[in-house]
Amino acid sequence: MxxxxxxxxxxxxxxxxxxxxxxxxxxxxxxxxxxxxxxxxxxxxxxxxxxxxxxxxxxxxxxxxxxxxxxxxxxxxxxxxxxxxxxxxxxxxxxxxxxxxxxxxxxxxxxxxxxxxxxxxxxxxxxxxxxxxxxxxxxxxxxxxxxxxxxxxxxxxxxxxxxxxVDIHQFRPKSVKRSSSSRRFVILFAGRLIPRKGIPVLMRATQLVRKAIPSASLKIAGGTGKPGYKAYLKKLAASLRIPVTFSGYVSRSGMPRFYRSGDIFVCPSQGHEAFGLVNVEAMASGLPTVASRNGGIPEIIKHQRNGLLVTNYRSPKAFSKKMISFAKNRAMANRLSRQARKDVMRKFxxxxxxxxxxxxxxx
Structure with missing residues (x-):
């Protein structure tokens, strides 16, 4: 053919x-x-x-x-x-x-x-x-x-x-797991900086997470065709007093390193997410993953098997609860992330x- x-x-x-x-x-x-x-x-x-x-x-x-x-x-x-x-x-x-x-x-x-x-x-x-x-x-x-x-x-x-x-050889877990005594808790997001991706919800959830885990910070990879929206996000982060790093566009070859730099990946999509490739990449990279229960995401993430889904995905509080549960229960986080890697290798x-x-x- x-x-x-x-x-x-x-x-x-x-x-x-x-x-x-x-x-x-x-x-x-x-x-x-x-x-x-x-x-x-x-x-x-x-x-x-x-x-x-x-x-x-x-x-x-x-x-x-x-x-x-x-x-x-x-x-x-x-x-x-x-x-x-x-x-x-x-x-x-x-x-x-x-x-x-x-x-x-x-x-x-x-x-x-x-x-x-x-x-x-x-x-x-x-x-x-x-x-x-x-x-x-x-x-x-x-x-x-x-x-x-x-x-x-x-x-x-x-x-x-x-x-x-996903390329399961390129996207793989980091060789050494960070110990549970580590003081850092890095939350990752990857995607276009557009309203339907739900970044404001994630920022407000991060503010709530920091009440339980003061060291929590947020790293965002992705660009936008509208500089005004990125400026709005930066202003929102400042008003919430949360540490946010905007990495901008990250090359395909740089994304595996980006995923390995965090402790958890969050996909707070507010509109229909047809598939959500970033979730598969994060799961292949051994990251505990929290995502909105919408569109095709539940076809990838099975709640409490290989990640956590948020049904009330308009709510920062609903996201923060799932994020905190991963931070506080490293045994659960490791178990779900190991299963996520296995599921990706088998199906995606x-x-x-x-x-x-x-x-x-x-x-």
Whole structure:
């Protein structure tokens, strides 16, 4: 099988920093290429080659300042070539042009969130039209699959899901556990600095945690397209009088070290979290994990088996209780984090993701 993957127009593959969608594309392609030919087409930026060949993966990069020019350049580059299947990641609006160029080729949309099938990015009517043009729609969680079927019943028969994965060799526990007598308690968060990620809830929870554990501090990895929101978060941290370190964008190669720098990972998502790859990375890294019980997160974190879930995730107090329980009960924290690592190794590898995706495309 020769698979073409069309990446979004914003970030090159592989991504220099951030770019979770582009990172997923690259990791999945690497695994599929052990048995199949894969071509990725993505955004070109200065200092990136126009073409890279990595084993059986060919990456072609084209310029494009916006979706329209990028898509036009993509079509020009791939027109007239043969592919057995075309996968479009996170851009349902691309399907129409790609289908016109390849009317007899099966086309799938791989969705990583609800963002590009919902306002303000698109209308529900337009999303339905775009999704209907695809032969297959793949979500990254059962939760996202159910959301698609519920909101777009006319295309429900086309919808499937495949969980994402993690590099279990790259993301691994630190070799020496910090002793329970250690005075530091470092809380980690990783993700975009946007309102729906729930960082203000986490900051207020950290303030409550510090009443029981005065040494508690917060480290945040992630960037934002809106400097004003980061300024608001810094002002909030100052008003709450909590120690917060903003690490900014952390490279993919730097993330394993970031996870190993903490004692606990918290994912306080306030909106629908389709999958939550950061949770899988944290669990693979041996971190006790606390997260909102929403979206696809409960498919990864099983409460009191491999982490703790917060049902009332709007409440800082609800989060603080779970965070304190991990800090006070290191035996429980170690037991759950060990099980988390085992569960990730068994269920959430990139090899498993690639195998399931290929099975869908071949059948």
């Amino acid at each position: 020769h698979l073409l993957i069309i990446a979004p127009e914003q970030i090159p593959v592989p991504p220099p920093v951030g770019g979770s969608v582009e990172h997923c594309i690259y990791q999945i392609a690497r695994q599929i290429s052990s048995k199949h030919k894969v071509t990725i087409i993505s955004r070109w930026r200065p200092n990136y080659p126009k073409k890279s060949v990595l084993g059986h993966v060919t990456i072609i990069r084209v310029p494009g300042k916006n979706k329209k020019t990028y898509l036009s350049n993509v079509i020009k580059k791939i027109q007239g070539k043969h592919y057995d299947h075309i996968q479009i990641d996170n851009r349902p609006t691309f399907v129409h042009a790609v289908k016109n160029a390849f009317p007899s080729t099966r086309i799938s949309i791989f969705l990583h969130s609800t963002t590009f099938i919902s306002p303000p990015m698109t209308s529900k009517k337009q999303a339905r039209i775009d999704l209907a043009r695809a032969d297959l729609i793949v979500g990254n969680s059962l939760s996202l699959q159910n959301h698609l079927k519920r909101n777009f019943p006319s295309i429900a028969h086309k919808v499937r899901y495949v969980h994402l994965g 590898s990139w090899r498993a993701t690639a195998r399931k995706l290929v099975s869908l495309y071949q059948h």
